Amino acid sequence: MALVTNLGAASGLPLATLLSSITASENLPLTAMSNQQSAYNAKLSAYGTIQNALSTLQAAAAQLGNPTLFQNVTAASSATSVLSATGTAAAGSGTYAINVGQLAQAQSLATGGVASTTAGIGTGTVTVQFGSISGGTLNAATGKYSGATFTADSTRAAASITIDSSSNTLAGIRDAINKNTSLGVTATIVNDGSSAPNRLVLTSNQTGATSTMQISVSGDAALSNLLSNDPAGTQNLQQTVEGKNAQLTVNGIAVTSASNTVKEAVQGVTMTLAGTGASSLSLQSNTATVQAAITNFVTTYNSLQTLTKQYTAFDTASQSQAPLNGDSTLRNIQTRIRDTMNTPQPASGSGAPLTMLAQIGVTFQSDGSMAIDTTKLTSALATNLSGVQNLFSSASGTTGFGSKMSTLLSGFTASNGPLKSATDGLNNSLKTLATQMTSTQSMISTTIARYTKQFVDLDTLVAGMNQTSSYLTQQFAAINGTTSK
Structure with missing residues (x-):
């Protein structure tokens, strides 16, 4: 409660000071x-x-x-143009002589030339099976095999797409192949500048010898003549890039890999091949x-x-x-x-x-x-x-x-x-204390309000008595003055 600042002014008593002291004591x-x-x-x-x-x-x-x-290993290659490497917890310290003789590459096949990319060709079902070629001879000029055997990769199922009237052009076939990711093939059209310049190029999405394509077509003869390709039989496409495994040696030991990312040829190490040549691979504990x-x-x-x-x-x-x-x-x-x-x-x-x-x-x-x-x-x-x-x-x-x-x-x-x-105990104590403070503040306010009222009443009473005293003094003085005359 706010103090009455003019308390005691009427009576002349130090009531404001007294109330202030009482308030401080109560607080x-x-x-x-x-x-x-x-x-x-x-x-x-x-x-x-x-x-x-x-x-x-x-x-x-x-x-x-x-x-x-504590098993972290730093791998360093002396020839980063040949390979780079990373080590895992399973790798141990050591130095290895690496010689990369061949990089892994993905097979590419090209169709014969087509005059228009928008002219209709034919409809049917195109099936792609991946596998490997053994035996036979590859004619480098024609990109075709003779006397070869094709062995399907048993870990990869064949996949098919349907070519209908909405996709039976060279551009449509390209788009249909690229939309169907399960085929594992990417298609592009290359213009070779001839009179029938447009050639559909199919590239395996995976590198390695086991990613060679065998393509079969059921449907229109024109579609089959364009796309069917069996390395061990009729080949209507030209192999422009042979599917190959990476070939390297590790401390003289021959290693092959279907990918240029070679894992565990050295325990706990992944090597990424970038080119052919020799490199020294150093593995050190990363202390x-x-x-x-x-x-x-x-x-x-x-x-x-x-x-x-x-x-x-x-x-x-x-x-x-x-x-x-x-x-x-x-x-x-x-x-x-x-x-x-x-x-x-x-x-x-x-x-x-x-x-x-x-x-x-x-x-x-x-x-x-x-x-x-x-x-x-x-x-x-x-x-x-x-x-x-x-x-x-x-x-x-x-x-x-x-x-x-x-x-x-x-x-x-x-x-x-x-x-x-400990913090829960403190928070509980703070809640209890807040309740006590609210209650105490209420009691203090009530007490100070009572004292204030009493002091105001006292101030008024004393002020009235002072006025009466002053009046009587004046009257007695007047009476005494009259008597003396």
Whole structure:
């Protein structure tokens, strides 16, 4: 309630000052509640920041707990014009001599020339079957085989399209083939400049010797004469590009591939062939990635430590404390993290056993932070990557500092974890406090209103008595003056 600013003006009594003092006194409980409310909100904000820091640390720990991090391999080709490569977790370090003698290519067939692309040809059903050609002789000039055998690829079913009156032109046949992706063929029209210049060119969508086309036609003779092509029989089309497998050697061992993307010729490696020639393929464990992950973990851990000190500090000079000073939830989290980091891991792996972080140069400092001896860590990664992997991770996910810390930190930030319980408790306290503050404010307003009314009444009464006193004094003075005369 607003104070009556001219209270006491009529009576001359210090009623406004008195009411102000009473109001301040009555507001003391409300002020204490408001201070408590601010403290709760500061705690909530601090918990939120700590939760984010824990989540960041959990992500860093999870990365170290993943065994594939330590199996990352960098593949480098000495001749990128011949091949490029990528390694997976299954690849091992080593150097391989690669010689590419032939690239994989897709077969192309061309029809005889047609004068017009829009003139009707014929209707019927066109069926394409893929397979391989063996034996016989290829006439390079005519692009046709003699004495060859065609063997269908049993893994790929034949596919058909229907050519009707709406698609029986050269352009229509082209469009019908391209619309039916199940055929596995792309069609184009090439103009060779002759008197009947338009030739339909069919190209297999897949490279390799087993992607050679056998085309059969049932329907009009004109359509059959244009498109039917059996490498082991009647061939109405000219082979302009032969379907071939890629041919290469890996350390002298012959390798063939239907595609120019060669997988697992070297375990865990995918090579993309770009040209013929020789190249040296080098595979090296990418220890830089592992070192970056360990450094990131240490950095995020130290960030958490900095926040923890900030939120638990006590300023002796001002006798003020940070929001989480003495907080048991945060103290328990700190203790469990430190205990986990100081618990030796089981010795395993093919290299020298590593059980503690100090063995790879990661140590705790006197202020609670962690530091990295880069020289020691680099040496451990170069000479005992297997040991470092087992120090941080395992296939089961139950051992290793990365796995253990990831599980622990996930529990802290979970919906049923200690931070959630603490924040839920604070939010409940804030709701209760808000109710108490509303009730207290109402009582204070009622009390001040009562005092104000009483003081106003007192001011009026005293003012009236003062007026009466002044009047009587004047009258007595007048009477005394008359008597003396």
